[in-house]
Amino acid sequence: MSYRAIQLQSFAGSFREGTKIITLPDTPPAAHEIRVRNICCGINAIFDTQITKNAVDYVKVNLPTLTGVEALGVVEAVGKDVTSFKIGDAVTTMRFRGGYRETNTGPATDFAPVPAATPDYLALSSTGVSALLALEYMGEAKPGDVVAISAAAGGLGHLIVQLAKLNGCHVIAVTSGGKKANLVKSLGADRVINYKTEDVAAVLAAEYPGGLNIAIDTVSGAVFDAFLANMAQHGRLVVAGAATDMDGQPEIITGPRITHAIYYKGVSIRGFMNGLLGHLWADARDKLFAHYAAGRLKIVFDEMTFTGLEGIYGAIDRLLSGQSIGKVIVHLAPTPPKNLWQEPPK
Numbered sequence: 001m002s003y004r005a006i007q008l009q010s011f012a013g014s015f016r017e018g019t020k021i022i023t024l025p026d027t028p029p030a031a032h033e034i035r036v037r038n039i040c041c042g043i044n045a046i047f048d049t050q051i052t053k054n055a056v057d058y059v060k061v062n063l064p065t066l067t068g069v070e071a072l073g074v075v076e077a078v079g080k081d082v083t084s085f086k087i088g089d090a091v092t093t094m095r096f097r098g099g100y101r102e103t104n105t106g107p108a109t110d111f112a113p114v115p116a117a118t119p120d121y122l123a124l125s126s127t128g129v130s131a132l133l134a135l136e137y138m139g140e141a142k143p144g145d146v147v148a149i150s151a152a153a154g155g156l157g158h159l160i161v162q163l164a165k166l167n168g169c170h171v172i173a174v175t176s177g178g179k180k181a182n183l184v185k186s187l188g189a190d191r192v193i194n195y196k197t198e199d200v201a202a203v204l205a206a207e208y209p210g211g212l213n214i215a216i217d218t219v220s221g222a223v224f225d226a227f228l229a230n231m232a233q234h235g236r237l238v239v240a241g242a243a244t245d246m247d248g249q250p251e252i253i254t255g256p257r258i259t260h261a262i263y264y265k266g267v268s269i270r271g272f273m274n275g276l277l278g279h280l281w282a283d284a285r286d287k288l289f290a291h292y293a294a295g296r297l298k299i300v301f302d303e304m305t306f307t308g309l310e311g312i313y314g315a316i317d318r319l320l321s322g323q324s325i326g327k328v329i330v331h332l333a334p335t336p337p338k339n340l341w342q343e344p345p346k
């Protein structure tokens, strides 16, 4: 048996240029390991691009390496001494190298159980967990907080919008207009700022003189500046990404130091990196699954459908185009895959 995966072979200007689909042998799971057949994977195109450009200074990449981060699948083989999973269980994984591949053999501890092998549970376990921790753990959301979110109609953003409403917050969604604005409005955003036609800083200053209790930014640049200039006393500005910095070449700016913007108002700027918060994932998943089961959270997927490993390239292009709405995923196998087979434990 063999499986295919996308391997990063050389640092390059784009994921397509630096990677190749390769075929590898499907090894039987060793003790404490399981093998999972991936059904779908989530696309992290900005991270993929930054990794390909060797521009992520917190990840040391040794080439060649497999790629992708998040996938949902079904257990098809279990190694000796595995008690937490059995064949047929639906699981997710959120570890770098676990996403863009047809099967994944690894320690059972790298996987988490989910109630069903459906794309919704992939989105909840990956982006949902990021959204919840960025808002509730880093942002310390509480009822009445005024919360601003950039890229609010994206995979991460549309979940933060809903979670902020569930926390009783007033939500300001910053996004480009059109269908994206309609989506965030339908999900409960109280004010949508179209940054293409409105000056974000001016709108915030005019309409929110009390300032932002929480701002969650994944874009950086002018949006970050607008949020920082409009924080409330003791506000929390959560930096969760920098989509405008795809090359690992932070923009050099001249301007006042941010000391004054944070010191006098007691503002804190908090870096959010989901990978550093693994100890909080299980509780976060439980909370998200409960919201979802009760019909309080809607998962929105982009309208474009991508299938197979080859489809990952198109899905990455789609997300990078800035046109996608909601979560972008790729279907790798039918749900659930047929002909599950078990290898004898080693």
Ligand SMILES: NC(=O)c1ccc[n+]([C@@H]2O[C@H](COP(=O)([O-])OP(=O)(O)OC[C@H]3O[C@@H](n4cnc5c(N)ncnc54)[C@H](OP(=O)(O)O)[C@@H]3O)[C@@H](O)[C@H]2O)c1
Pocket: 043, 044, 045, 046, 047, 127, 130, 150, 151, 152, 153, 154, 155, 156, 157, 174, 175, 176, 180, 218, 219, 239, 240, 241, 242, 243, 244, 272, 273, 274, 275, 319, 320, 321, 322, 323, 324, 326, 327, 328
């Ligand atoms: N820190 C963490 O642990 C963590 C975890 C998950 C995701 N993230 C980050 O969160 C962000 C959102 O991720 P996602 O996968 O959910 O993507 P996404 O938000 O679905 O898509 C990206 C969106 O960002 C906006 N954007 C602004 N400038 C862009 C640019 N130069 N290139 C592409 N898009 C741009 C666009 O929305 P508009 O049209 O509204 O501008 C675009 O649709 C990414 O930066 C990602 O790296 C961080």
